[in-house]
Every structure is written in C-alpha cells, then in structure tokens.
Amino acid sequence: MSARSTRDEPPARPGSAVPADSVDSAGSAEPARRRLLEEEALRFTRELIRIDSVNTGDPSTIGDGETRAARLVQAALAEVGIVGELVESRPGRGSFVARLGGADPARGALVVHAHLDVVPVAGQEWTHPPFGAEIHDGLLYGRGAVDMKNFAGVLLAVARAFARDGVVPGRDLVFAFFADEEAGGTWGAKWLVEHRPDLFAGATEALSEVGGFSVPLGDGRRAYLAATAEKGVSWARLTARGRPGHGSRPTDDNAVVRLARAVAAIGEHRFPVEATPALEGFLRRFGEASGRAFPDASDPAELERALADLGFTGSIIGAGLRDTASPTVLTAGSKTNVIPGVATADVDLRVLPGHESSVVAELERLAGEGVDVEIVRSIAPIAAPVDAPILGGMQRAVEADDPGGVVVPYLLPASTDNKHLAALGIAGYGFVPLRVPDGFDVFGQFHTADEHVPVDALHFSARVTERLLRSL
Structure with a gap:
C-alpha cells in the first residue's frame, strides 16, 4: 500500500x-x-x-x-x-x-x-x-x-x-x-x-x-516529562608524558601505555546514583501516578532494577541518574616505530548540579599519577525548583486535553x-x-x-x- x-x-x-x-x-x-x-x-x-x-x-x-x-x-x-x-x-x-x-x-x-x-x-x-x-x-x-x-x-x-x-x-x-x-x-x-x-x-x-513529551503510565494513561534541571557539560583533556624513543627499545615510561590505563579506568568507572531533587520528584510523582513504589536512591541497585523494569535504564531518565565520563578522542604518535613523548585523550563529562568540583577530583583520581587533567570547556549544570507554580500550570494545561495525564519532573542529561x-x-x-x-x-x-x-x-x-x- x-x-x-x-x-x-x-x-x-x-x-x-x-x-x-x-x-x-x-x-x-x-x-x-x-x-x-x-x-x-x-x-x-x-x-x-x-x-x-x-x-x-x-x-x-x-x-x-x-x-x-x-x-x-x-x-x-x-x-x-x-x-x-x-x-x-x-x-x-x-x-x-x-x-x-x-x-x-x-x-x-x-x-x-x-x-x-x-x-x-x-x-x-x-x-x-x-x-x-x-x-x-x-x-x-x-x-x-x-x-x-x-x-x-x-x-x-x-x-x-x-x-x-x-x-x-x-x-x-x-x-x-x-x-x-x-x-x-x-x-x-x-x-x-x-x-x-x-x-x-x-x-x-x-x-x-x-520535555513535555508523553511516556506510558499504564492503563492507557500518560506521564508528561518536565525538565527541572540539566546536567552540566565539561570537556576534559588528559595528558600523559613519557620518555620518547625508538619502537625497537620498549620503555617502562611509555606515555601511550600510561594514557591507555587512565582511559580504561575512566571508561569502566560508574559514578554513584545521586538523589537530586529532580530524581526524587520523578520517583514520587511517577510512582504515585502509576501505583508503583520506587526504592529511594540510597539503594541504587534496586532503584536501577525498578527503572529497568519500566524500560527507563537506557533512556533519558536513566542517563540523569549519575555523573558520566565518556572517553571520546585519543591522540598519540605519528609513526609506528617511534614511541611518542606525549599522548592525550578527550573525555566528555556530564555533571549533576553541585558536582562540578567532585567530578574533576574523581577524574584525577582515576587517571592516576603521571596524567594531567585539564578542563578545556565547561557549561555549568542548572536546577530550578520542582515545586514552582509553573509545574501546576503545566499540569492543568495537559489534563484539560488529556484528563489522565500527569506532569512529572525529571533531570535532562x-x-x-x-x-x-x-x-x-x-x-x-x-x-x-x-x-x-x-x-x-x-x-x-x-x-x-x-x-x-x-x-x-x-x-x-x-x-x-x-x-x-x-x-x-
């Protein structure tokens, strides 16, 4: 057809x-x-x-x-x-x-x-x-x-x-x-x-x-997400230095190896789930509307399982649970038979409100000795009140057109x-x-x-x- x-x-x-x-x-x-x-x-x-x-x-x-x-x-x-x-x-x-x-x-x-x-x-x-x-x-x-x-x-x-x-x-x-x-x-x-x-x-x-788009609550009803906070965005550059030399003479002071260890540690790390006001507002409002009882953020494993049951773990909701660090760009060397003296990696950081300093400190810890961490670009996170009258206005505007609709706050990653x-x-x-x-x-x-x-x-x-x- x-x-x-x-x-x-x-x-x-x-x-x-x-x-x-x-x-x-x-x-x-x-x-x-x-x-x-x-x-x-x-x-x-x-x-x-x-x-x-x-x-x-x-x-x-x-x-x-x-x-x-x-x-x-x-x-x-x-x-x-x-x-x-x-x-x-x-x-x-x-x-x-x-x-x-x-x-x-x-x-x-x-x-x-x-x-x-x-x-x-x-x-x-x-x-x-x-x-x-x-x-x-x-x-x-x-x-x-x-x-x-x-x-x-x-x-x-x-x-x-x-x-x-x-x-x-x-x-x-x-x-x-x-x-x-x-x-x-x-x-x-x-x-x-x-x-x-x-x-x-x-x-x-x-x-x-x-925000504003609907997600299913069950029983034919819908929740409408309202972003009340946004993660910050930072770009970090890791720089490892070592002793340059000929590829035929391996060295224990290899910048590429040092950087690779740092990148692997950062890539495998999972920051803890954080009970932001936006997350607490989401759990409370979505839970009330759907008749589900969510674990609180003090039990992150159970919370993630509960969100996974709803298909939220890999979604926009799941991405707002914690800080994240994603290695994205690696640069080292120019010739296969030359051990470079410098190697760099760029890391994309998405930071929860109030975590600007703690995320950088954790990144430095994960990178280890001999790897410098520099923030080359940063936009701070923001957060607005989750109980402001504008949320009530959203609720009234939605339910006039969708009587079962419920406005739910969340954190945009x-x-x-x-x-x-x-x-x-x-x-x-x-x-x-x-x-x-x-x-x-x-x-x-x-x-x-x-x-x-x-x-x-x-x-x-x-x-x-x-x-x-x-x-x-």
Missing part, C-alpha cells in the same frame, strides 16, 4: 481572523479558533523546516539559514502587529525576540524560546527529503520536526492567536527564537545574554526543550539554551508538550535520520502551549 503524502495543501491565510461563517450553532467561535491555531502551528513548522538552517559548528560552512528563519518569524508576527527585534550576532546568525505585554508588568516575565538552527544531515540515509517537510501517514518528516522547529512553529501560532484574540497574559511573555543552539549558543542565546540582556529584562522563568538564560537569574524548564503513541521515542528523534513527529501531536502541542501561556 502506498504511503499517503501531503506536500502543499493550502493553509489558512496568514493573519486572518476567524471567519464569521465558522461560528458554530451555539454561537461559539472556539472550535474555529482552535482549528486555526492548529493549522498555523503545522504550517509555520513546515515553512521553517523548509529553510536549510544547518549549523555545522564551523563558521566557514554556515550560511544565512538562521537569519532567513528569523526573518520568517519576524514577518509572521508583524502580520498581526507584534513587533520585535531581529539581532544578528554576525552575518547570517540571526535571532528574533519580541515581548507581549502582560496584565501585571511587575510580575516576572516568562521567556518562551526555541532555536532556529538544526544539526547536519550529511552522512545519514533519509527516505524523505530532510528539508521537504512532507507528511506521510499522519507523520511530519524533516530536520527540526522535533528538534525544534516544531516548537518554534507552535510559538508563532500561539503568539498570533493571542494578538488576533486580544489576549492579555497575566505576565509579560518574551518570545525568543535563537540561533546557534546546536553548537553551544555562542552566537545565539549566549551572545544575546551577554550583549543584549535588556531583551530579557524582568524575566524570572523560561520555557523550552527538552543534555543541554539547552536555558543554561545561558540562567546567567540572568532565569529559572529554566523543559516542556514542549507532545502526546505521542506508546513506544514513540521522542528523544530518539533528536539528530536522527527521518526525524518526524505525528501531526496530531503537533496540534496537541499548540493547544496545550496556548492554554499554558494564557494561564501563567
């Missing part, structure tokens, strides 16, 4: 209000407003996917895709009277920020943000064009369908709906669309925080990736632009709502070939996000 394909069906006219003849028999325009919100979320997501804004991390190979995407955002918001600022940190590296005034400007503003860049597709085998934004059997395919032009499209649709309907949120909403997240945010969120902090004046909280906003004292949360079928691995779609999202999950995202931002 051939796959059903939709490529260019006509969307609703940009900026159009709800037509009078769409009002239902009860005199309510709500169904038509909802349809327009959903249609625009899908349309803008597709338009953004069609813009090749690949971020290779190498400035010499990056074009102007981010600025072109930012201009699309700017034009879509200008159509409904929302004026913001397009800022290029360097040519082609455009971000766009707009503020929608709230009823109480004295309340802390909420930054809702998405990034406009995507990771490369080279070397991957796609069965659908990565920048085609094609729909097949109810699935939208394309780079950025989940990471994260989907949320950019949703935010555009929500902001336009608020402008059309004259919605005044309870607090200022700062809609931000960033460049360069996929390469660390240097020319996007980080640059704006350092050079244009005025754009985020008065903001106290932020909302973005990675990766990084988002929330880390850069944290430098301004802004507490970051990851919550992009997506109701997906059981077994659909949302996080597994990140950076993969044939990245895709169910269209009805995108519609759900628009409805829940609109409800959440209207209520906060």
Whole structure:
C-alpha cells in the first residue's frame, strides 16, 4: 500500500481572523479558533523546516539559514502587529525576540524560546527529503520536526492567536527564537545574554526543550516529562608524558601505555546514583501516578532494577541518574616505530548540579599519577525548583486535553539554551508538550535520520502551549 503524502495543501491565510461563517450553532467561535491555531502551528513548522538552517559548528560552512528563519518569524508576527527585534550576532546568525505585554508588568516575565538552527544531515540515509517537510501517514518528516522547529512553529501560532484574540497574559511573555543552539549558543542565546540582556529584562522563568513529551503510565494513561534541571557539560583533556624513543627499545615510561590505563579506568568507572531533587520528584510523582513504589536512591541497585523494569535504564531518565565520563578522542604518535613523548585523550563529562568540583577530583583520581587533567570547556549544570507554580500550570494545561495525564519532573542529561538564560537569574524548564503513541521515542528523534513527529501531536502541542501561556 502506498504511503499517503501531503506536500502543499493550502493553509489558512496568514493573519486572518476567524471567519464569521465558522461560528458554530451555539454561537461559539472556539472550535474555529482552535482549528486555526492548529493549522498555523503545522504550517509555520513546515515553512521553517523548509529553510536549510544547518549549523555545522564551523563558521566557514554556515550560511544565512538562521537569519532567513528569523526573518520568517519576524514577518509572521508583524502580520498581526507584534513587533520585535531581529539581532544578528554576525552575518547570517540571526535571532528574533519580541515581548507581549502582560496584565501585571511587575510580575516576572516568562521567556518562551526555541532555536532556529538544526544539526547536519550529511552522512545519514533519509527516505524523505530532510528539508521537504512532507507528511506521510499522519507523520511530519524533516530536520527540526522535533528538534525544534516544531516548537518554534507552535510559538508563532500561539503568539498570533493571542494578538488576533486580544489576549492579555497575566505576565509579560518574551518570545525568543535563537540561533546557534546546536553548537553551544555562542552566537545565539549566549551572545544575546551577554550583549543584549535588556531583551530579557524582568524575566524570572523560561520555557523550552527538552520535555513535555508523553511516556506510558499504564492503563492507557500518560506521564508528561518536565525538565527541572540539566546536567552540566565539561570537556576534559588528559595528558600523559613519557620518555620518547625508538619502537625497537620498549620503555617502562611509555606515555601511550600510561594514557591507555587512565582511559580504561575512566571508561569502566560508574559514578554513584545521586538523589537530586529532580530524581526524587520523578520517583514520587511517577510512582504515585502509576501505583508503583520506587526504592529511594540510597539503594541504587534496586532503584536501577525498578527503572529497568519500566524500560527507563537506557533512556533519558536513566542517563540523569549519575555523573558520566565518556572517553571520546585519543591522540598519540605519528609513526609506528617511534614511541611518542606525549599522548592525550578527550573525555566528555556530564555533571549533576553541585558536582562540578567532585567530578574533576574523581577524574584525577582515576587517571592516576603521571596524567594531567585539564578542563578545556565547561557549561555549568542548572536546577530550578520542582515545586514552582509553573509545574501546576503545566499540569492543568495537559489534563484539560488529556484528563489522565500527569506532569512529572525529571533531570535532562543534555543541554539547552536555558543554561545561558540562567546567567540572568532565569529559572529554566523543559516542556514542549507532545502526546505521542506508546513506544514513540521522542528523544530518539533528536539528530536522527527521518526525524518526524505525528501531526496530531503537533496540534496537541499548540493547544496545550496556548492554554499554558494564557494561564501563567
């Protein structure tokens, strides 16, 4: 059976209000407003996917895709009277920020943000064009369908709906669309925080990736993960030195051997499970909702077994249980018959909040004598309150559309632009709502070939996000 394909069906006219003849028999325009919100979320997501804004991390190979995407955002918001600022940190590296005034400007503003860049597709085998934004059997395919032009499209649709309907949120909403997240945010969120902090004046909280997607609770019910913390990212370089010489005369002072022992020790080491507030919140909330009693973190073996029974050990949840150290790059020697005097290894560290010093100390212990440890790059972990009112807002917004849904905090083992906003004292949360079928691995779609999202999950995202931002 051939796959059903939709490529260019006509969307609703940009900026159009709800037509009078769409009002239902009860005199309510709500169904038509909802349809327009959903249609625009899908349309803008597709338009953004069609813009090749690949971020290779190498400035010499990056074009102007981010600025072109930012201009699309700017034009879509200008159509409904929302004026913001397009800022290029360097040519082609455009971000766009707009503020929608709230009823109480004295309340802390909420930054809702998405990034406009995507990771490369080279070397991957796609069965659908990565920048085609094609729909097949109810699935939208394309780079950025989940990471994260989907949320950019949703935010555009929500902001336009608020402008059309004259919605005044309870607090200022700062809609931000960033460049360069996929390469660390240097020319996007980080640059704006350092050079244009005025754009985020008065903001106290932020909302973005990675979270909000559903995981099965059992009995047909779903949990929706909300990231309340993120691991820090550090890159460590190990350097071993020894006596160089001819390969025919082995030495006990061989830098390669010394480094190999250090790398093996680090690679085999498992850091202990840590009872972070995010993990405790996950165990409590998920346990209550699912009727399971989890062991606490004082018994890590039992806890990991319990999580394994739910399929969480190798998942995004399991990755947030402990600090991790992964050797990734080895460099030594230039000729087979020459014993080098120096050997190096790079190690990727993912660090729990509060563990920045202890992880480095443990790495030095594992590396042993004669191996120097240097941190060459570091982004600190972040943590936000797990009991903040915004979590209650997420819960109400979800259950209005999914009555059995439960919002559950967790710790994200990766990084988002929330880390850069944290430098301004802004507490970051990851919550992009997506109701997906059981077994659909949302996080597994990140950076993969044939990245895709169910269209009805995108519609759900628009409805829940609109409800959440209207209520906060």
